[in-house]
Amino acid sequence: MNNNRFSTSLHILTLLCLENDRPLSSDYIAGSININPVLVRKEIGALTKLGLIKSKQGKNGGYSLGKAPSDITLSDIFRGVSPSNILGRFNNTNPKCPVGNQFNHHINKISQRAEAAFLSDLQAQSLEDFCGKFI
Template sequence: MAGLSSRSAVAIHALAMLAHRRGGSLTSAEIADSLESNPVLVRRILGRLRDADLVWSAEGRGGGWSLARAPRDITLYDAYAAVEGAQIFSRHTHPPSGACEVGRTIGDVLDAEFQSAERALEERLGGTTIAGLLGRILASGAGQRDH
């Protein structure tokens, strides 16, 4: 899909780790270690999550990132919207030819299809909380490691 990137996966991973910490904080380096990623990338994603009021940070010794809300109050769609933006599908960058039978109406037809698909994504991701996701992770045994 045009608008999707790894940012959502990174954001959800970070939120799940913070939820697993149960009120404690993690540094961006600790989260990056679990992702096998760069702490700068993780800080950029966490900054977007902070802008959306999903996490907060404390500076200095003993500082780090923490959830700003209970894991049951954060959905996967909250994370997605914070880091990806609202529009998944790209529209025409400029209007197609009105002289063409297809060009005249394709924009409206595509908009309806794209809006329907975006609503379905919002409903699906909005129905799963970070708490629910973490429960599934831990139940599957993937959370057995100390990350």
């Protein structure tokens, strides 16, 4: 997908990890990412369902990590927010053409294999590792 969801999610989780003493508001987070606060709240909704974030409503509410940062891998994040295909979208090929008829099946195999290699790399890196880069 040609969107900012992974970048946005990782940014959110990074902020929560680095300032784990107090819950952060969607307004504050949005200010760091430079996007709309409602988008932050929506993205956090997805991350909350994955157990990566917990929230607290009301005054002095906000967000904090739902798991230890050593237990969150970049692969968890990517898979949670990028449902689509890593090779891009597929066409609605012509079933009457012998090639078009089989094409999506074969490219899908290619995609799954390449995605496995990709995720295997991301799985080796935790949120804790990533946050260690910030000094």
